Amino acid sequence: MNNLITDIAGLSVGNAQDAKLASGVTAVLFDAPAMASIAVHGGAPGLRDATLLEPGMTVERVDALVLSGGSVYGLDSMGGVLAFLRESGRGFPVGSIKVPIAPGAVLFDLLNGGDKDFGREPLYWRLGYEAAAAAGQDFALGNAGAGYGATTANLKGGLGSASAVTASGFHVGALVAVNAVGSATIGGGPHFWAAPYERDDEFGGLGWPPAWPGEPKDFHMKGLDPQNTTIAIVATDAALTRAEAKRLAIMAHDGMAHALRPAHAAMDGDTIFAAATGRAAATPTVSDAAEIGMRAADCLARAIARAVFEAEALPFAGALPGWREKFGVHEKNF
Structure with missing residues (x-):
């Protein structure tokens, strides 16, 4: 186990x-x-081919899923992934033609200082193709x-992942690009909202803060415009129906609520x-399906904290600091 969705x-x-x-694509x-x-x-999602994923639609299976920066421009990245899949002979057969299926979501990172x-x-499009061509079992977290180019209300955001195994032996994992309107940390300190779900000090092992901050310090927001979105993929090796996969996605959203405050706002596209x-x-x-959903939410909460923990400040004026830069890598005396 590498504690990754892979x-x-x-x-x-x-x-x-x-x-x-200062942007990128994950496939x-x-x-x-x-x-x-x-x-x-x-309240402000950016999606491609999302409707076909609802129960009752004709094509039930996908060849890939894509997460991208770039807001609306990032929707081109799915085209690059489709090109790679087509070259690889993948796709839904329609007569003599194969049509790859690669839905995706984008986040807003157009104001992070990059050109x-x-x-x-x-x-x-090129980044999508390159991400697909680079697919393997190991991959970077944080600024990847x-x-x-992702950010949160008070710290640099990033790419995170985590995995777990259920009591019955089913594997569950999460992959997330954290570009939240809210904060993954508590008040002005280094402690993560996802602390109860942490395993093996994967994001610092700080636990809860010794003293809880007051309500005014407990609320941070990046802005009032729709320039945010936390986008994620949860996966399992269990065989699920489309309806069961839908329920898994719904249950996994609890992980965002556990790890980010606020979450699911009108300015987010979660x-x-x-x-x-x-x-x-x-x-x-x-019962297994219920536990898979619960573990997926736990994994997502952990992945969100790992994304922020591993991220580094971008080299631009006014860039938000990374968690390690602001609080130190191993310091636990807070």
Whole structure:
């Protein structure tokens, strides 16, 4: 176990980013088409091919899922992933043609100091192709892929991941690009809202603060414009139906509520994709499906904290600090 979403058998992850642009793309590729669905709880989402993921739609399985920076321009990244998939012979068969299925979501990172003067053709198609081509079992966190240019209300955001195993042996994982309107940390200190779910000091091992801050210090917001979004993918090796995958995506949103304050606001586009590779030998029971959803929420909370913990300040004037830069890497005396 590497504490990454790639601990789920049947998928790989690739990142691509551009330092000058200060943005990037993350692609999750499935070895075989995976059952998938989606739950959108934020008020300002940016999505491509999302409706086909709802129960009752004709095409139930996807070849890839994509997370991207760039706001609306980042929607081009799914085209790059589709091009890679087509070259790889992947896709839903329609007569003699194969049509790859790669839904995705974008976050807003256009005001982070990077050079967004990319002219007539944004770079995201190329970044999407490069992310897909780079897919493997190991990948970077923090300033990587879709999390490269992400921010939160008070600290640099980033890319995070975590995994777990249920009592019945099903594997669960989460991958998230944290660009939240709110904060992942408590008050003005280093402690994470996700502290109760931490494993093996994966984001510093600080636990709860010794003294709880008052309510006024407990509320941070990045801005009043729709320039935020936390986008995520949760996955399991259990075999799920489309309806069960939908429920998994809904339950996983609890992880955002556990790790970010506020979450699911009108200025957020908080979106979670859920995917099931079906590689586990056992068939999940109703109880198993409930635990998978619970563990997915836990993994997402941990992944959000890891994203912020691993992120570093961008090299631009006025950039938000990284967690380590502001609080230190191993310091626990707060």
